Amino acid sequence: xxxxxxxxxxxxxxxxxxxxxxxxxxxxxxxxxxxxxxxxxxxxxxxxxxxxxxxxxxxxxxxxxxxxxxxxxxxxxxxxxxxxxxxxxxxxxxxxxxxxxxxxxxxxxxxxxxxxxxxxxxxxxxxxxxxxxxxxxxxxxxxxxxxxxxxxxxxxxxxxxxxxxxxxxxxxxxxxxxxxxxxxxxxxxxxxxxxxxxxxx
Amino acid sequence: xxxxxxxxxxxxxxxxxxxxxxxxxxxxxxxxxxxxxxxxxxxxxxxxxxxxxxxxxxxxxxxxxxxxxxxxxxxx
Numbered sequence: 001x002x003x004x005x006x007x008x009x010x011x012x013x014x015x016x017x018x019x020x021x022x023x024x025x026x027x028x029x030x031x032x033x034x035x036x037x038x039x040x041x042x043x044x045x046x047x048x049x050x051x052x053x054x055x056x057x058x059x060x061x062x063x064x065x066x067x068x069x070x071x072x073x074x075x076x077x078x079x080x081x082x083x084x085x086x087x088x089x090x091x092x093x094x095x096x097x098x099x100x101x102x103x104x105x106x107x108x109x110x111x112x113x114x115x116x117x118x119x120x121x122x123x124x125x126x127x128x129x130x131x132x133x134x135x136x137x138x139x140x141x142x143x144x145x146x147x148x149x150x151x152x153x154x155x156x157x158x159x160x161x162x163x164x165x166x167x168x169x170x171x172x173x174x175x176x177x178x179x180x181x182x183x184x185x186x187x188x189x190x191x192x193x194x195x196x197x198x199x200x201x
Numbered sequence: 202x203x204x205x206x207x208x209x210x211x212x213x214x215x216x217x218x219x220x221x222x223x224x225x226x227x228x229x230x231x232x233x234x235x236x237x238x239x240x241x242x243x244x245x246x247x248x249x250x251x252x253x254x255x256x257x258x259x260x261x262x263x264x265x266x267x268x269x270x271x272x273x274x275x276x277x
Contacts, residue, residue: 055216055217058217058221059217059220059221062217062220062221062223062224062252063251063252063255063256064255064256139215140213140214140215140218140241140242141215141216141218142214142215142217142218150221153225154221154224
């Protein structure tokens with residue numbers, strides 16, 4: 001005989017409280033057995049915008065979450081074998097332009113120049129990139145190469161956009177072999193639908 | 202019961218490296234073992250607490266020491 005049968009005869013009040021209790025128990029069991037998951041869409045290929053996807057992905061993986069990053073458009077640059085990421089204050093006016101090195105009177109001071117003028121100086125992009133990289137090292141922040149490696153070690157799935165590679169005529173050999181798959185939106189969305197956290201970066 | 206204590210020096214490292222290195226170090230331990238961590242990143246205080254809540258490891262100690270931060274975590 002079914003275990004629920006005797007309860008059918010209970011007054012409805014008792015039935016309600018029995019159901020509420022069982023429901024809470026079942027929900028708690030389900031939550032305890034659930035592995036959180038996150039999907040990220042990485043669309044930017046500059047040095048500064050490379051950090052958020054890799055930091056969040058590696059950290060989530062450290063917390064035991066399942067993580068996948070879908071790299072599309074300029075974000076695909078983050079999967080190249082040779083990372084040559086740059087950053088510039090052009091269109092990025094909040095970027096501090098402080099000298100990470102040099103004599104005391106100038107070290108840590110902001111360059112006294114509007115970004116619109118800075119960016120007209122030849123070679124400025126390389127200089128800004130160099131300054132940013134030096135600052136990152138000085139402050140003990142991991143390099144993108146290191147964070148990407150940590151993501152791979154922690155089994156973060158790196159998924160690349162097939163359309164982008166066709167659009168920009170990239171060669172697939174330029175990219176790291178650890179890419180899980182080359183797919184389109186229709187393959188990524190079902191994965192995103194099941195994830196607890198979805199981020200567009 | 203004797204427990205083995207391991208150490209991790211995460212001083213000079215910024216977010217998220219102290220957490221990532223902790224995860225790696227803990228993965229190599231036996232349940233019940235304790236990991237001692239030293240860090241200089243002020244964010245690590247809240248982050249390691251959150252890490253332990255999420256992963257089920259036990260944060261036994263979290264204090265400021267010699268201008269840095271000192272933690273002890275027991276592996277679950």
